[in-house]
Amino acid sequence: MTEDSNKIAPIDFDADVMPKIVAALNKQKGYASFFDWPNKATKEKGIVCDLLEAMEAKGEQHGIVKVKSDQIDPPDCVGQTKDGELVGFEVTELVDQKTVEMNRRGVHVFKEWPPDELIAKLKVLVRDKDAKAYHGGPYSKIVLIIFTDEPLVRSADCESILHGQSVGHCKQISEAFLLLSYRPGLEAYPYVKLELGQADSILPAKS
Numbered sequence: 749m750t751e752d753s754n755k756i757a758p759i760d761f762d763a764d765v766m767p768k769i770v771a772a773l774n775k776q777k778g779y780a781s782f783f784d785w786p787n788k789a790t791k792e793k794g795i796v797c798d799l800l801e802a803m804e805a806k807g808e809q810h811g812i813v814k815v816k817s818d819q820i821d822p823p824d825c826v827g828q829t830k831d832g833e834l835v836g837f838e839v840t841e842l843v844d845q846k847t848v849e850m851n852r853r854g855v856h857v858f859k860e861w862p863p864d865e866l867i868a869k870l871k872v873l874v875r876d877k878d879a880k881a882y883h884g885g886p887y888s889k890i891v892l893i894i895f896t897d898e899p900l901v902r903s904a905d906c907e908s909i910l911h912g913q914s915v916g917h918c919k920q921i922s923e924a925f926l927l928l929s930y931r932p933g934l935e936a937y938p939y940v941k942l943e944l945g946q947a948d949s950i951l952p953a954k955s
Contacts (some may be wrong), residue, residue: 840895
């Protein structure tokens with residue numbers, strides 16, 4: 749190795765740094781952006797860990813000891829239990845795109861979510877994710893996490909609206925959760941476990 753090869757190459761701010769800053773800013777929605785992060789894999793793994801920590805804070809057992817991003821998704825992340833079983837985690841967002849675009853144009857508005865519209869949107873998200881071809885495995889279960897920072901979607905309202913309300917009959921997804929952004933005064937992120945019906949066939953558990 750020559751002496752020159754040990755030198756650190758100078759950084760061109762305009763050519764090397766500024767494009768990355770601009771790309772990160774362009775990814776920001778400017779609305780319901782609590783969970784936004786420039787790197788998709790980091791964001792998704794963080795959301796999975798947020799849910800697991802919220803479950804622990806409520807005294808619920810999840811059995812996951814390790815989580816990693818999956819380079820060939822779906823699923824977005826893979827968890828491993830203490831018994832070595834694999835759990836697939838798929839992550840998606842509940843957000844109104846029209847409201848995002850209005851805020852980007854400087855029209856600062858919030859999306860109202862009447863109960864029937866919220867339920868209908870959740871059903872679409874669950875249906876679309878259940879139709880994916882999941883790689884890897886075999887998985888003992890696949891968990892869908894629907895995260896949201898919609899300002900007018902509140903955990904207390906969601907618990908009341910979604911109680912006893914099935915949001916889909918799934919062949920692959922075993923469990924689904926609605927994860928809300930942090931609220932002051934709470935120990936952990938609020939979440940609601942969504943009710944699912946099971947179709948005739950689901951992914952087999954790992955033997």
